[in-house]
Amino acid sequence: MSLYNVFDISASGMSAQNVRLNTTASNISNANSVSSSQDETYRARQPVFAAELTKASASMSNPQGSSVGVKVLGIVESDKPLQIEYNPNHPSADKDGYIYKPNVNIVEEMANMISASRSYETNVQIADAAKQMLSKTLSLGQR
Structure with a gap:
């Protein structure tokens, strides 16, 4: 896998965690709402994630060529x-x-928010580590 694919995987993870954080924030902001009927009452929402299967099957046939992110x-x-x-x-x-x-x-919801925030932070750290590795690789030829 190329280091450039790490950025794609990390970006899809950050995007997924962003959806998770927004959904959690919506749940928390509506937690104290009141309604006069069951049909109008807010219900807790949760995002559903999966591996990008089209990319996963392509990576099986060509392991060096593609990455598998989160959808x-x-x-x-x-x-x-x-x-x-x-x-x-x-x-x-x-x-x-x-x-x-x-x-x-x-x-x-608070536990979910903490988990999503830490997962987002982990994806940022992964992207940063890949950026540093690419930078070090480019600087090898300069000496």
Whole structure:
């Protein structure tokens, strides 16, 4: 694998972690929202990642020629049950006096944010190490 392919892999990893951080931020910002129906209530979202299979199969036939990065397949909503609370005095209560809160767990989201941030940082460090190796390689012929 070429050192240039490391930049592609690292960039796809940073892009994927950026999606993960944005999704987590959206979950946290909507954690305390309230709704009067289950259909309108925010549901926690999670990104789904996969290896770029087209590049993976190409790299099997030509291991020196291509790299395998990360692809974001999509973002799915959690199927965990919503938090239902009886609060007839709330302005958003339905006709039966219930309000609906998102199924977002703040502790899980904070752990997810820390993990995504560290993964992003690791990808930056990998790209920086590859840049330093390329720079050292170029400077070998100058002496």
